[in-house]
Amino acid sequence: MKQAIVPALLVLCLLAGCRDRALEDELAATRSKLVDAEHQTRLAQDEIAHANTQAADLRRQLARLQQQLDAAAKSAQAGPAAPTPDPRVEQLQATIAALEKRIAELESAKPQPAAETPRPAQPETGPSPAPDARAKAEAVARLDALLPLVKSDAATTRQRDEMLELLFKTDKETRDRVIAEMQKWVTDEPSNKQARLALASALVSRFADLKRDDFMGQATLAGKITEEAEEALKLDPEFYDAVAFLALMKVEYPTFSPEFKGANKDLERALKLQAKMTWEDHFADIYVGYSTWYRKQGKLDEAAARCQAGLDKAPRHEGLLAEQKKVEDARKPAAGE
Numbered sequence: 001m002k003q004a005i006v007p008a009l010l011v012l013c014l015l016a017g018c019r020d021r022a023l024e025d026e027l028a029a030t031r032s033k034l035v036d037a038e039h040q041t042r043l044a045q046d047e048i049a050h051a052n053t054q055a056a057d058l059r060r061q062l063a064r065l066q067q068q069l070d071a072a073a074k075s076a077q078a079g080p081a082a083p084t085p086d087p088r089v090e091q092l093q094a095t096i097a098a099l100e101k102r103i104a105e106l107e108s109a110k111p112q113p114a115a116e117t118p119r120p121a122q123p124e125t126g127p128s129p130a131p132d133a134r135a136k137a138e139a140v141a142r143l144d145a146l147l148p149l150v151k152s153d154a155a156t157t158r159q160r161d162e163m164l165e166l167l168f169k170t171d172k173e174t175r176d177r178v179i180a181e182m183q184k185w186v187t188d189e190p191s192n193k194q195a196r197l198a199l200a201s202a203l204v205s206r207f208a209d210l211k212r213d214d215f216m217g218q219a220t221l222a223g224k225i226t227e228e229a230e231e232a233l234k235l236d237p238e239f240y241d242a243v244a245f246l247a248l249m250k251v252e253y254p255t256f257s258p259e260f261k262g263a264n265k266d267l268e269r270a271l272k273l274q275a276k277m278t279w280e281d282h283f284a285d286i287y288v289g290y291s292t293w294y295r296k297q298g299k300l301d302e303a304a305a306r307c308q309a310g311l312d313k314a315p316r317h318e319g320l321l322a323e324q325k326k327v328e329d330a331r332k333p334a335a336g337e
Contacts, residue, residue, distance in 0.1 A: 139169040143178065151185055155194050157241050157282050160201040167205035175205050186228075193235040197242050200228035225249070240273045244286055251289045255296050263293055284314040288323045295327055303327045 143166040149159050167175050182199040189195050203225045210217045226249070232242040247266035253259040270286045277283075287310025294303035304327050310320045 136170055139166045140174055142166055143170065143174070147178065147181065150198050151181070151195075153192070153194055155198060157244070160198060160241075163198075164201050164204055167202065168208055172209050175202075175209065178202055179206065191235060193232040193239050193242065196228050196232035196235065197239070197245065200225050200232070200242075200245065203228065238273060240270065240277065243270045243273060248285060248289045251293050251296075260293075260296075264290070267293065279313060281314055281317065284310045284317040284320050286310075287313075288317075288319040291320075291323045291327060295323075295330060300327055300331055303330075 143163065146159060146163055146166070149155060150163050163178070167178060179199070179202045182195070182202045185192070185195040186199050203221065206221055207218065210221065226246065229242050229246050229249075232239055233246075236242075243266060247263060247270050250259040250263035250266055253263070255261075267286055267290045271290075274283050274286065287306055290306040291303040291310070294300070294306060304324070307320055307324045307327055310317065311324065314320060
């Protein structure tokens with residue numbers, strides 16, 4: 001599949017209101033660091049305030065002493081002997097100097113409160129800004145030209161993927177129209193495996209129209225997508241496109257879900273079917289999915305092996321190259337320890 005379909009399937013991670021645990025752990029660690037930084041800042045500020053108070057009191061004492069000394073000096077001018085120096089003056093001056101030095105040190109070393117990364121306002125529905133009018137018109141035109149090819153018994157994975165990519169670039173009205181066309185095709189030809197899978201693919205775009213917190217709606221939609229793909233497999237158990245679709249879909253589920261845990265069975269099934277077929281470039285997506293499945297579990301050696309196996313067959317595949325980099329990046333922290 002094209003890489004464009006992967007972000008579309010990522011929304012499945014929102015099913016049942018669950019979030020990726022690794023992300024939650026990272027967020028908790030960040031919040032903990034923020035709390036610690038704020039606590040240290042408050043302590044430093046309290047120490048500075050206390051030191052300033054002490055310095056102010058001592059300055060007042062010094063001013064009173066200085067006044068007394070000045071008065072004594074004036075009196076001494078009329079007397080025979082000079083007044084004896086008061087040791088308290090030097091002591092107060094030394095104490096004040098030490099306090100002022102400490103205040104300066106505290107001010108320079110005062111930790112700045114950690115600024116939490118501002119979160120962008122979440123839109124009510126999936127797509128952020130409305131697509132540019134010209135780009136949208138071009139997407140709709142291309143989509144209309146593509147639909148007759150998708151709605152054929154010889155439809156290819158590439159055509160279905162392009163349809164889905166274009167649907168995300170249009171609007172709800174266009175998505176409604178295309179999904180309705182696919183549903184009518186299934187109604188007219190309920191035993192057509194291509195119709196079932198085309199409907200499943202088109203339905204993925206419906207995530208763009210659901211609210212981010214509509215977990216029930218997302219779960220229901222995911223079930224409908226799975227149902228249509230499985231219907232295609234009932235019609236033809238060796239329908240590779242449907243096997244690959246379900247395998248890659250399950251890889252994008254949360255790691256603790258039963259769908260994710262069992263995704264390797266679907267991935268293996270896809271690889272066995274590939275062995276019976278003439279190689280096509282989109283077959284490499286299964287290797288990307290398998291590497292992702294291992295990487296999400298921290299099994300980086302297995303992930304790298306799957307990635308390399310795919311690159312041996314498709315050395316320039318963008319998805320494989322991107323996944324290989326992710327595996328390498330995941331290894332870097334461990335290598336530096």
